[in-house]
Amino acid sequence: MTKKSTNKQHIDSSKDFLRLSIQIGLNGLSFCILDTLHTEIISSEHRTFAETLDPFQVLKELKNLMEAEGITKTAFAEVVAVHRNTLFGLVPKALFKENELPNYLQFNAKILANDHITHDELEGYDIVNTYVPFVNINNYLYELFGEFTFKHHATVLVQTLLNEHKGAKGPVVYANAYQKELDITIISQKKLLLFNSTSFDTADDFLYHLLFTMEQLELDTEQTQVYLLGDIREKDALYAKCYEYISKLSIFVPATTSFSGGATATETMDLTLLNAL
Numbered sequence: 238m239t240k241k242s243t244n245k246q247h248i249d250s251s252k253d254f255l256r257l258s259i260q261i262g263l264n265g266l267s268f269c270i271l272d273t274l275h276t277e278i279i280s281s282e283h284r285t286f287a288e289t290l291d292p293f294q295v296l297k298e299l300k301n302l303m304e305a306e307g308i309t310k311t312a313f314a315e316v317v318a319v320h321r322n323t324l325f326g327l328v329p330k331a332l333f334k335e336n337e338l339p340n341y342l343q344f345n346a347k348i349l350a351n352d353h354i355t356h357d358e359l360e361g362y363d364i365v366n367t368y369v370p371f372v373n374i375n376n377y378l379y380e381l382f383g384e385f386t387f388k389h390h391a392t393v394l395v396q397t398l399l400n401e402h403k404g405a406k407g408p409v410v411y412a413n414a415y416q417k418e419l420d421i422t423i424i425s426q427k428k429l430l431l432f433n434s435t436s437f438d439t440a441d442d443f444l445y446h447l448l449f450t451m452e453q454l455e456l457d458t459e460q461t462q463v464y465l466l467g468d469i470r471e472k473d474a475l476y477a478k479c480y481e482y483i484s485k486l487s488i489f490v491p492a493t494t495s496f497s498g499g500a501t502a503t504e505t506m507d508l509t510l511l512n513a514l
Contacts, residue, residue: 257313258513261374262321263289265416266302267507271514285416292371299374309381316385317513318378323434324348325368325391333365341367357392362399364429366392390509395432397512398422401491408456411489412447413467414475415507419443421450440478448482458482464489466508
């Protein structure tokens with residue numbers, strides 16, 4: 238499945254001002270190109286795989302995508318890669334020690350002895366995200382572009398939602414659907430209560446994970462505000478299923494989106510991909 242929009246003439250004429258954001262996961266790829274001169278998203282694509290791949294297969298798909306879109310022949314002022322997987326763990330900054338990285342993941346992720354573990358800091362929130370990036374993807378991007386920035390999708394998503402979150406009397410739940418993956422973020426008074434990421438196949442799976450999480454935190458489905466975002470539109474299957482059980486349900490619309498895009502409608506793009514730029 239592919240969602241795509243491109244203005245190749247614009248790309249060629251403004252390449253010195255371009256920034257590239259790529260999101261890599263085992264279920265799919267997405268990218269967008271921002272023209273910083275005009276603050277305009279001029280190219281994007283969202284590709285979902287028919288089945289979950291391994292990192293080597295994903296690299297092959299990424300190479301094909303980059304070559305087909307002419308990205309390998311384009312100069313960029315900045316390149317940002319976002320790694321999407323469940324091999325991560327959030328740690329309070331006060332408890333974080335860089336020499337203890339494997340210990341933060343061993344109880345909630347299956348890691349190997351030779352896995353490279355790194356970390357991101359969530360600016361302004363005293364949270365550190367430890368995770369395993371796709372090393373083969375990083376190596377390819379370095380060969381292609383030289384120095385670039387990489388982050389974990391949890392870092393970008395949680396940081397964005399904390400920044401966007403408005404004052405509320407109680408906890409607010411954000412459920413992000415992306416290529417058959419569900420990210421649940423719960424925030425109260427600008428503080429992160431929970432972030433978790435899991436996979437789902439059907440609308441029933443999505444609802445089960447969401448309701449189970451709310452039950453564990455004793456959140457009332459009649460009183461708690463729940464926002465849906467990502468691959469969800471009002472009245473589609475996921476929204477309709479959640480609407481049966483959750484009273485205060487809305488589609489999340491970010492307040493700080495400042496990109497224009499013409500045919501590239503930003504409301505159809507992943508929030509993480511946009512805010513990695």
